[in-house]
Amino acid sequence: MPQSDSQPLLRARGVSKVFPGTIALDGVDFSLEAGEVHALLGENGAGKSTLIKCLTGAYRRDGGDILLHGEIIDPKCTIDAQGYGIGTVYQEVNLLPNLTVAENLSLGHQPTRFGMISTRAMNRGAREVLSQFGLDIDVSRSLESYSVAVQQVIAIARAVTLSGKVLILDEPTASLDSKEVELVFDVVRSLRQRGLGIVFISHFLDQIFEITDRVTVLRNGRLVGSETTSDIDRVRLVNLMLGRELEQEVRSHGKTHAAAGEPRLTFTGFGRKGRIEPFDLSIQPGEVVGVAGLLGSGRTETAEVMFGVAPHDSGEARRGDGTVLNLASPRDAIAAGFGFCPEDRKTDGVIADLTVRENIALALQARIGWMRRIPDREQRAMANDYIRKLDIRTPDAEKPVGLLSGGNQQKVMLARWLVTNPSFLILDEPTRGIDVGAHAEIIRLIEDLCKQGMSLLVISSELDELVAYSHRVIVVRDRHHVAELTGGDITTDNMVRAIAAPEREAIS
Amino acid sequence: AQTVGFSQIGSESGWRAAETTLTLQQAKERGIDLKFADAQQKQENQIKALRSFIAQGVDAILIAPVVATGWDSVLEEAKEAEIPVILLDRMVDSSDDLYLTAVGSDLVHEGSVAGQWLVDELAGKDCNVVELQGTTGSSPAIDRKNGFEQAIAGKDNIKLIRSQTGDFTRTKGKEVMESFLKAEDGGKNICALYAHNDDMAVGAIQAIKEAGLKPGSDILVVSIDAVPDIFQAMAAGEANATVELTPNMAGPAFDALEAFMKDGTMPPKFIQTESKLYTQADDPQAVYEQKKDLGY
Amino acid sequence: MNGLMLFMRRIWPQLLTLAVIVGLISIMFPGFFQISIANGRLYGSPIDILNRGAPVALLAIGMTLVIATRGIDLSVGAVMAICGAVAAWGITEGYGLFATLAMALAAGLACGLWNGVLVAILGIQPIVATLILMVAGRGIAQLITEGAILTFNHEGLIFFGSGSVFTIPTPVIIGVLTGAIITLIVRRSALGMLIEAIGINLRASTLAGVNTRVLLIAVYMTSGLCAALAGIIAAADIRGADANNAGLWLELDAILAVVIGGTSLLGGRFSLIASLIGALIIQAVNTGILLSGFPPEFNLIIKAVIILIILVLQSPTMRTVAVFFSKDPVGASDKEKETVAP
């Protein structure tokens, strides 16, 4: 460990935390210098988020000390931490959907005049803060009217305004696209210049190498090591995190088109007023269709209209044999063999208090109806099967899913749909918050699935990832499907060009 | 035709429903246009109703006040608007120039009639009495308790051993009686029951029967109101006495109002209805037949 | 075996509370446990608690399911009044026992359907949706009885209130049977899990394909049905339908029973058995107050204090404290679950 003479800015000494059935942190040391960006890495469930929460007083730690400038501090709640100048973005967006953007940004320190909040000053301040992040939105609208990604940026902006000494970002970039990530990084760099210490958690190794000065790796709640970023290479880093070699990084460009022939599904003129303009799309069995686009471009909308969450009001969907599908509600879509793994897992995905087993069985149970209960034994077998296949880190299948780490919850979501064995599966940001090991795992899974004939529609902000597994990529902009790339045309450059193109191109 | 506003407390019991029915009937017979407002047991609603009647400009107001206090300012408003107000069945403690007259029975007197009956019936024998009170805090409960206690005061042979509220309802009357019976040695310790209304008595009679005792003989039953169902019980020998509270308060009220409207005759400030005692000697079956269609 | 252990762990606080309260009553009133047979029916204070507790227990069954879906049903008291009135009206009009019961139960189901449609289809918040029927329902009941107590003398109907089977009072049997049947249906089928899923996260459940609308309506209809049974019992008990007072404020007791039973008002995990014990706890308190002989003006204060004590002892914080003192390291961090789940 590089140990400077002066005291580190923030230091954790032997921090431990035990949950029923899990030792989340086992005597972890961590130190953060002023003026550095320090990456905290590890697999899903390694204990990164738990460490952050112990540092900021969101959890009571079971042992260990926290030192700020060499002095022991004991933040009992996040307000204390804020008082010490530690601003945090927790893993899930933790903002209030019912308040306006400006109110979210200024909660707790609103500008007041004669004891009353000055709305105008508050909104002006909010606009200024957000403009640093290149976000030009109506700050007087409620937060819930913006997509998760926008909310994520707002959460970062809030933490930045609050942090005087330390800024902690727990997977802040999970649902951002490259442009937003760059903006966030610009802000991070300028804060580093100002002498703040920044903790950065991410599963994107490219981002780690781009921005961080030092990395600390956790595995199973223990400290594995801490090194200067420039001294370490990718392979070794992955090695440290997983404790084994990653077999190969999936990079197989330009898939040949899946068996051409009868399409499995054909959407014609499919759309919904105010959500997504009518589009045409047909999907072959075994095909992976990627969807690319900027924040709020209408990718999620595309998925939701297809799945009947926001039922379409124009066009129709047909099966390969020409029968028209009724897609008026999620139930209809599921009956037609669809599955949908939503983007916002906290509100749309997990049933937090139900166990891993129940969460995995839910969609299948809903499809076969309440009367024919899947026997416990079968449920357990199913759950254990996927816990193994997807490497879900949980002591057993009976743990409430809300207590799992973020990435593991995502895997449970995936498992829920895989057990229903859908013929058409929509994945909205499936790799959000998933570690490198599992990332590779999931991409392999996606490939396996389409080999077995499942059709997939995958929405992702990670263009590389789309390149890796898509047979075809749809580019969405301003709620229009503006381009379709196939075969060798699927490259990051092409996608970026289509996303950025000023004129709408003809849809092939 | 005259327009008269009638603010009724609510419809919490059969007796009250009968009062409403009779008032409507009386108004119809006299060609009076009656504006009826049900207050759902709430004083604030009654005050609202009175204010609305005044705003509407009715010719007179009948009110059965839910509680004695709190009427001064609204009665003053009525007086300013020169609308005569007549109180039905319960009194108010405002100054008596704020209303034309009050028609009703004396609640304390009712209680003491019941108590007196028990005193006479026992003729000096020792007796432990249990009491089923009305809704805690309501004026009939307070007054009927006081009246009864006045009547048995100084009679060493009569002891009030348990008193609990039965909320004027049959269900609670039965439930409370059940626990009285358990608490007093299976009921062997109880010689008489006094209930603040007939409904509770009817419930309690069932409880006594289910405990294997004979109401009316093992345990004497006296209550107040004289609703039809208690006469059935009396006819079957299961209840002993009841004190009548007539639901026809509107008749005398309208009479007084008519006289006043015609030539300004001031009626007496309190028109007391009779608190008649019915016992098994009064041919309960006949009374039942007579009363059963009055809307109780 | 493991299941039984889990189950006992779930309900022991309720059982303990009940035992303590019964213990207190029997100290105050030594004759408490005397049980005899009168008129071919078990007779004694413990029986009273079971018998008088039956209506609240029935309401609590339906209420538990409703609360598990993160709803609440304020109308159950009024529905009791309606169904009691329908039963009394049916029997006095001479429809015969079977038809009368069918009509009363159908009325309960219809009320539940109305609530369910308001909540599930129109998306009205449960408290308000059921408040409508709470207000109007009593009016409907009075409309049927025309404001009076509609008395009847049909022995068949009376049997449901004060009859007995093998010396056990009918209301107790109805309560236990209903509890058992609904528990079986809910736990043997997938309903229980689906209901919990709805209560925890309605949107996510819908997206997972759960038929949330139908389930919500079914749950409110179950609550209506339970209220109908309670209404029939209440009417049969006093041989008359008292539209004004039948079930008055009983919805609060039912909700209290569910909460004492440990089901969260925020929906999710539920236990019907625990709610039933909760109902018995409430009735034990009521009966205890009656047996104690205190003047009635203290009833409310006593009840409030006892309830507060029970709830405080059962609150998550207190449980942590208790576990802390028993030095159980695993349970000690239990609290974290409740307080921090970002």
Added chain:
Amino acid sequence: MNARLLPLLATLVIFLVAYAVCYAQYPAMLSTRVIGNLLTDNAFLGIVAVGMTFVIISGGIDLSVGSVIAFAGVFIAVMLRDTSLHPLAVFSMLLLITTLFGASMGAIIHYLEMPPFIVTLAGMFLARGMAYVLSIDAVPITHEFYEYMQRLYWLMPGKGRLTLIGGLMLLVVIAGSILAHRTRFGMNVYAIGGGAQTAALMGVPLARTTMAIYALSGLLAGLAGIVFSIYTSAGYSLATVGVELDAIAAVVIGGTLLTGGSGFVAGTLIGVLIMGLIQTYIIFDGSLSSWWTKILIGMLLFAFIVLQKGLVWTTAKRRIAGG
């Protein structure tokens, strides 16, 4: 137009339309007398509903208010009867008691993590129980200061009166609006309603705010109790049974969501007026039996809620379609 104002506007429109309908049927409904009555008669409800609005916006509920009003009345009446204290001194004692009462319920809710519904239900039993203990009887108040306060009104043209208590309610509504929308406390209340855990992570002082919310509700219930005692010149332990439900209904009709996080104090005033209008209409009609009164109140409640939902829904839809 701000989308968040939509429910408020919908409520206002419904109220105005309903008033117009009533006026068409009974022209006397549009007199200063009726308007004055609406304010005076619902003053205590309006005040207590303002407190309830804060509680509900924070995602809680306060069932104790009806009992607290009754307790307040009895307390004042007994104090004025048995001591020679000036009413203003009694008022301040009372407000202190009810505020502390509310605050301690808030403390139980927060520190023992118990659901507000249950805690305030126990509070409801307790407050009424205390009222019984103070006095079972109704106690009249005959202090000259009360007469003085009752004579404080502004006689509007047309003989309608804007009374002291009616005016007080309007003041409370205005103060409540400012508190809700213009202060940090107000923002914290909305924040807790949006999600208590999240709000805590964002730095909202949960314990202090929760206690303050219920203390405010207690304070306003106490104030409503004072108003009610002025209104009736008496204290009565059985008074205002079920007022908590009326208050909740008024708050919800006023466009506040029971799930917490959104609502308006001004909407609550309209909600209270709508409830008052329903009652006035029924009294003006004067032909409904007791049961039909109940059924009609239920149906009108239903109609208002559905209308409001429909209005918000169609407008929101048009907005999306339009842009």
